[in-house]
Amino acid sequence: MTGSVEIAKVHSQRKHPGDGAVVVWLTPLVATESTNPAPVALPKKRFTLVQKNKTFTPHVLVVTVGSEVDFPNKDPFFHNAFSLFEGKRFDLGLYESGSTRSSRFDRPGISYLFCNIHPEMSAVIIALDTPYFATSNPAGEITIPNVPVGRYVLHVWSEGASVDALKGLSRTVTVSSDSGSIGKVLVPNNASFPLTHKNKYGRDYESPTPQGQEYIKP
Secondary structure (H helix, E strand, O other): OEEEEEEEOOOOOOOOOOOOOEEEEEEEOOOOOOOOOOOOOOOOOEEEOEEEOOEEEOOEEEEEOOEEEEEEEOOOOOEOOEEOOOOOOEEOOOEOOOOEEEEEEOOOEEEEEEOOOOOOOEEEEEEEOOOOEEEOOOOOEEEOOOOOOEEEEEEEEEOOOOHHHHHHHOEEEEEEOOEOEEEEEEEEOOOOOOOOOOOOOOOOOOOOOOOOOOOOOO
């Protein structure tokens, strides 16, 4: 299944860390309650979201439900990773340079991640209950491999687009032996998700630690 996406730019639009990363996925459409299609096998893999240079890499990570994500700390100071939004709610606590903590994403949803120490750090993990998904490349192209013939519901996610706008992009698509394109999807960008956020306690972040006071592993 192929296609392309384009983010509608707004004049003086605020930039998001993940601008340009659009995720598209397909969920099989059950025609009637009496239809019992074979269950879709979800590959449960292990993924890595690295903390380095006070940045989560990659900024947008798509996983299948049941997969586990490792968060290695490759900076010479403490880090944290937490999410209090829809999706997986978790808090990995404070952990030192060179160590790794993990979290299993056991239900579908979109998790917005932050570090409780460094407010500039953010990431998004999207857990899906379908193996048919793809993230757009820099040219806006989408390729979803190995999609069986059938009818599906198309879903789109892009950081900066409102929930209502993204719901409006959902539609039914048909994959056949001679048709496998979703065409071009125009994604609005209205900055619904704030660039600023509170820490995991719902408070403003404290002033940065003075130089030389952060933990450095021996």
